[in-house]
Amino acid sequence: MTIEWIHPGLILIFGALLIPFIRNRKLKQAYFLLLPVIALIDLLMMQHGSYWNVNFMEYELVLGRVDRLSIVFAYVFVIAAICMNIYALHLERDWEHVSAMMYAGAGLGAVFAGDLFTLYIFWEVMAWASLFLIWFRGTKAAHNAGFRYIMWHLAGGVILLGGIVMYTQSTGSIEFTSFTQFWGTGLCYYLILLGFIINAAVPPLHPWLADAYPEATVTGAVYMTAFTTKSAVYVLARGFPGVEILMWLGAIMAVYGVIFAMLQNDGRRLLAYHIVSQVGYMVCGVGMGIFGLAAGEMAINGATAHAFCHILYKALLFMGMGVVLEVTGKSKFTELGGLYKYMPVTFWLYMIGAFSISGFPLFNGFVSKTMTVEASAMLHEPIIWLLLEGASIGTFFCIALKLPRNVWFGGEKPASIEVKKPPKNMLAGMGLTAALCVILGVYPEPLYNILPYAVEFVPYTAGHVIAMSQLFIFAFIPFWIMREKFRGEPEIVLDTDWFVRKPGRWFIRFCENTLIKYAEFDEKRCFIFPALFERLSKAIRSIQTGYLTYYLQIVLLIVMVTLVLASIGGMLL
Amino acid sequence: MEIPTGPYFKLYYVILIISVIAGVLHDVMAHHEVHFVWDKIPAFHAVFGFLGCFVLIFVSKTLGHYLLMRREDYYDD
Numbered sequence: 001m002t003i004e005w006i007h008p009g010l011i012l013i014f015g016a017l018l019i020p021f022i023r024n025r026k027l028k029q030a031y032f033l034l035l036p037v038i039a040l041i042d043l044l045m046m047q048h049g050s051y052w053n054v055n056f057m058e059y060e061l062v063l064g065r066v067d068r069l070s071i072v073f074a075y076v077f078v079i080a081a082i083c084m085n086i087y088a089l090h091l092e093r094d095w096e097h098v099s100a101m102m103y104a105g106a107g108l109g110a111v112f113a114g115d116l117f118t119l120y121i122f123w124e125v126m127a128w129a130s131l132f133l134i135w136f137r138g139t140k141a142a143h144n145a146g147f148r149y150i151m152w153h154l155a156g157g158v159i160l161l162g163g164i165v166m167y168t169q170s171t172g173s174i175e176f177t178s179f180t181q182f183w184g185t186g187l188c189y190y191l192i193l194l195g196f197i198i199n200a201a202v203p204p205l206h207p208w209l210a211d212a213y214p215e216a217t218v219t220g221a222v223y224m225t226a227f228t229t230k231s232a233v234y235v236l237a238r239g240f241p242g243v244e245i246l247m248w249l250g251a252i253m254a255v256y257g258v259i260f261a262m263l264q265n266d267g268r269r270l271l272a273y274h275i276v277s278q279v280g281y282m283v284c285g286v287g288m289g290i291f292g293l294a295a296g297e298m299a300i301n302g303a304t305a306h307a308f309c310h311i312l313y314k315a316l317l318f319m320g321m322g323v324v325l326e327v328t329g330k331s332k333f334t335e336l337g338g339l340y341k342y343m344p345v346t347f348w349l350y351m352i353g354a355f356s357i358s359g360f361p362l363f364n365g366f367v368s369k370t371m372t373v374e375a376s377a378m379l380h381e382p383i384i385w386l387l388l389e390g391a392s393i394g395t396f397f398c399i400a401l402k403l404p405r406n407v408w409f410g411g412e413k414p415a416s417i418e419v420k421k422p423p424k425n426m427l428a429g430m431g432l433t434a435a436l437c438v439i440l441g442v443y444p445e446p447l448y449n450i451l452p453y454a455v456e457f458v459p460y461t462a463g464h465v466i467a468m469s470q471l472f473i474f475a476f477i478p479f480w481i482m483r484e485k486f487r488g489e490p491e492i493v494l495d496t497d498w499f500v501r502k503p504g505r506w507f508i509r510f511c512e513n514t515l516i517k518y519a520e521f522d523e524k525r526c527f528i529f530p531a532l533f534e535r536l537s538k539a540i541r542s543i544q545t546g547y548l549t550y551y552l553q554i555v556l557l558i559v560m561v562t563l564v565l566a567s568i569g570g571m572l573l
Numbered sequence: 574m575e576i577p578t579g580p581y582f583k584l585y586y587v588i589l590i591i592s593v594i595a596g597v598l599h600d601v602m603a604h605h606e607v608h609f610v611w612d613k614i615p616a617f618h619a620v621f622g623f624l625g626c627f628v629l630i631f632v633s634k635t636l637g638h639y640l641l642m643r644r645e646d647y648y649d650d
Contacts, residue, residue, distance in 0.1 A: 262629065390625045390629065393626050397629065397630075473585075474623040478630060492645055492647055493643075494642075501648060
């Protein structure tokens, strides 16, 4: 028996479990860096095809569907994981490394999944593994945000599972193919799409992202920027290319994220809203990806290329803001300022990310964003074009102007904050990511060559370069006039999660009050119910230990058993 | 409002003027595809960047101050 294919996601997931058992610190760090490199080598040796087909009851699971669409996402996941592991190298907490690598591995698993059931399993592992990247921050805010985060993803997961079960019932198949031609013919397609767009953070189902990412650990947030939303973009591109509603949702989302980002006071929350905005370009691209049209092929290429570039520059931006948080302990604009003197290298590396996300010529956002926008022009969709191009202005405004001015400039450093020296590995991780952003911006051919369709798009025409330059040069004027208005205000901005959080609290309070009233009433009579309730609540409390590692172990155990069974099946074939 | 005149700003003005001239020249000389009505307006992106930025500022600040912004412990009670 020869092993013709090894699952790179399982390399990361199983490989991660050895991390806590390595005693020597240098060895542990070397191993942590090596893991995604091994996965990358695995990817480079891969041929297109369908691998690890396992029969499960009467269905066929496919753990390894390797084709032009899945491989692009897999490449960028692994490349990003290498950069992020360098950035996170100094961490002492082994279990945080474990959850980060399991998260990345589950992302790869979702991308290579050829059937809906496998997809669902990895989808859930991704949600749980990333939860610990929030909880390891250790603050009360992180604890609460983590709970809300997992609630959103559990709800999304249940909806997705419901859709999958109904789909399997009605068609008798669990194969994950394009549903576009069946769009509108059954409830199951709506449910599956709903499950997907919750993970893609499409408004109004996006608030988990802006709520949880800024509360995650410094390095955890960097991992989180890459895998959840981009694997959702992948499944949308696979399952629903050319579904028109996605085009509209995506374009609205691009502007929505920008408008909310402009009001934020927390640097990482501002960046989180820009994930919503940037994923909007990709969702829009998927929605325009009508099969068989030149514009549709360009839109899918644009969405894929933008996911690739976005993972790199967004990681870089979160790394930059993460270094600020690491060395000062602050991330709010009202508590920061004047840091350029203390951390110029971080500033310049961050600015490479800022120019990339804006889509400035010579940076990687330019070579991918223009493709999606061009597709909207080829389809003659003026409103979509205006929304996408308008969102670019806001992106430049927030990320390249507002944030840097409030963090690195804008007067003297507040006396209350001390600036430590950032760990060298953090800057090295940023340096590598920044280098990739510039290289792909100047020389995009390696990226264009691996896109799902043949690329006929030329980014560096005089027209494109002049247009984008004008856009940003002139957007600077309003910023300079209004700069003092964008100092950051010590307030929060309500979002659609208000509709869950406030009425939810009212409901719980209503139940509590009713119960208390009933208990008081009951106490006067017979004492049965209060005693019963007390018994029950004590019993429940004794099951919960409250130790994070204990919960983590249970989750790991379940995941492990599932994956071991699946991969044994895969190896045998 | 006074117009800033530092050395960086002088460079900025030069780049600004070059971008407009280059844009107008490109529109006149090159024959490019027209997808939308505004593709015929010279230096459209300059106008769009300038006005679009104001619109975004206006929309977000209005939404924020009249509807969405609350004190930081709003959800805590």
